[in-house]
Amino acid sequence: MLRVRASGVWPVTAPPIVDGAVLVDGDRIAALGPHALVPAPAEAEALEFPDAILVPGLVNCHTHLELTHLAGMNPEREFARWLGRVREMKDRTTPEEFAAAAERGVTDGWARGVTCVAETGSTGAVIAALARLGGRGIAYHEVFGPDPAAREASLRDLEAAIVRLTPFVSDRVRLGLSPHSPVTVSAPLFASVAELARLERLPLAVHLAESPAETELVRYGSGPFAARLRARGIAVEARGVSPVRYLTDLGVLPALCVHCVQVDQDDIHLLREGGASVAACPRSNRAHGHGESPLGALRAARVPVGLGTDSVVSVPDLDLWAEADAAGLAWEEALRLLTIEGARALAWDDSIGSLEVGKQADIAALRFPSSVSSVSSVSSVSSVLTVVAGRVVHRAAPRSSRG
Numbered sequence: 371m372l373r374v375r376a377s378g379v380w381p382v383t384a385p386p387i388v389d390g391a392v393l394v395d396g397d398r399i400a401a402l403g404p405h406a407l408v409p410a411p412a413e414a415e416a417l418e419f420p421d422a423i424l425v426p427g428l429v430n431c432h433t434h435l436e437l438t439h440l441a442g443m444n445p446e447r448e449f450a451r452w453l454g455r456v457r458e459m460k461d462r463t464t465p466e467e468f469a470a471a472a473e474r475g476v477t478d479g480w481a482r483g484v485t486c487v488a489e490t491g492s493t494g495a496v497i498a499a500l501a502r503l504g505g506r507g508i509a510y511h512e513v514f515g516p517d518p519a520a521r522e523a524s525l526r527d528l529e530a531a532i533v534r535l536t537p538f539v540s541d542r543v544r545l546g547l548s549p550h551s552p553v554t555v556s557a558p559l560f561a562s563v564a565e566l567a568r569l570e571r572l573p574l575a576v577h578l579a580e581s582p583a584e585t586e587l588v589r590y591g592s593g594p595f596a597a598r599l600r601a602r603g604i605a606v607e608a609r610g611v612s613p614v615r616y617l618t619d620l621g622v623l624p625a626l627c628v629h630c631v632q633v634d635q636d637d638i639h640l641l642r643e644g645g646a647s648v649a650a651c652p653r654s655n656r657a658h659g660h661g662e663s664p665l666g667a668l669r670a671a672r673v674p675v676g677l678g679t680d681s682v683v684s685v686p687d688l689d690l691w692a693e694a695d696a697a698g699l700a701w702e703e704a705l706r707l708l709t710i711e712g713a714r715a716l717a718w719d720d721s722i723g724s725l726e727v728g729k730q731a732d733i734a735a736l737r738f739p740s741s742v743s744s745v746s747s748v749s750s751v752s753s754v755l756t757v758v759a760g761r762v763v764h765r766a767a768p769r770s771s772r773g
Contacts, residue, residue, distance in 0.1 A: 383724040422755075424733055425734050427732030428690050437681045451594075472491075486718065497511075497535055498535075509535070510546040546626075552617065574626065579614055589612065589613075613632070615637070651685075656696060674715040676708075711723075737751070
């Protein structure tokens with residue numbers, strides 16, 4: 371058992387509690403409330419953080435943790451060339467390097483209060499790391515193939531990956547599929563992967579409506595992505611619709627749609643009606659000059675939205691609070707997006723995302739540069755304790771006692 375006391379407890383789905391505590395029994399929250407009212411069993415480890423507050427563990431809705439070793443190594447600025455450069459660097463990376471990068475990414479997240487990640491990757495390194503380390507997350511396995519003639523080969527590789535990765539699945543580790551994006555996946559492959567996901571009951575994720583160049587490719591059959599495809603001998607067809615409409619017509623939704631910068635009200639309606647959710651990555655979109663995802667309009671339309679860091683090839687670090695700051699979110703709104711709303715975007719809000727009796731004990735103790743009562747900014751937040759399913763995975767100099 372574990373009992374954690376702090377200057378405040380922010381359950382997210384209930385009002386904050388001054389001088390509060392949370393009691394954990396096994397992997398679940400057994401009690402929470404004012405310190406004086408929460409049981410203190412003799413067998414429970416007691417941790418106290420008088421200069422911190424307890425919140426639900428943070429949810430990073432889009433990561434590429436298998437690329438952690440490539441931080442700061444891609445100087446390309448034009449987006450199509452940038453993607454090509456990432457592919458080249460991945461091709462030169464060994465399985466051992468991917469495994470080490472994945473593990474480093476998971477533990478870095480823990481040090482920042484992140485207890486759940488939605489990973490998109492093609493190596494399987496992150497789902498293996500989550501299983502090995504006892505983490506929580508969804509690993510969406512990527513599939514590529516812009517040439518319709520290569521559909522069968524891509525599907526065979528994906529089916530083999532499902533067999534290889536399924537043994538890592540548990541109550542805390544889920545497997546999903548990710549047809550990468552409209553610029554790297556053909557229409558026939560999109561439709562086939564969506565059908566496979568339905569048959570296997572696996573969630574989908576897709577990079578969607580990320581850049582103007584993607585919209586140019588899909589709607590008009592032109593632009594830098596179209597030029598690169600034609601240079602490879604792949605025919606390009608102007609679809610005459612937005613990327614969101616394109617994937618809707620192919621039956622790809624519902625899915626976790628990553629970025630969704632280049633969307634209008636019609637697209638937002640399609641996302642809502644299609645049962646999609648959105649992972650917004652403000653700093654990555656800013657770094658590549660793509661613009662900003664319309665968070666307000668998406669949330670007003672009741673599209674589930676969470677925040678993600680994307681990869682350290684795009685951004686300096688895996689700091690979700692920096693993403694919230696870049697999105698212009700104040701403290702309480704940021705906390706909701708990073709916890710319960712992020713969990714909802716991943717269809718995991720029945721178990722995580724808020725501090726409630728009976729829910730999984732995913733908890734972070736956050737320290738601010740100023741008193742909790744004066745918190746108005748989401749910058750300079752650090753985690754002094756991170757708990758995943760009742761197990762302490764990160765601790766920064768707490769005061770500890772027994773009984």
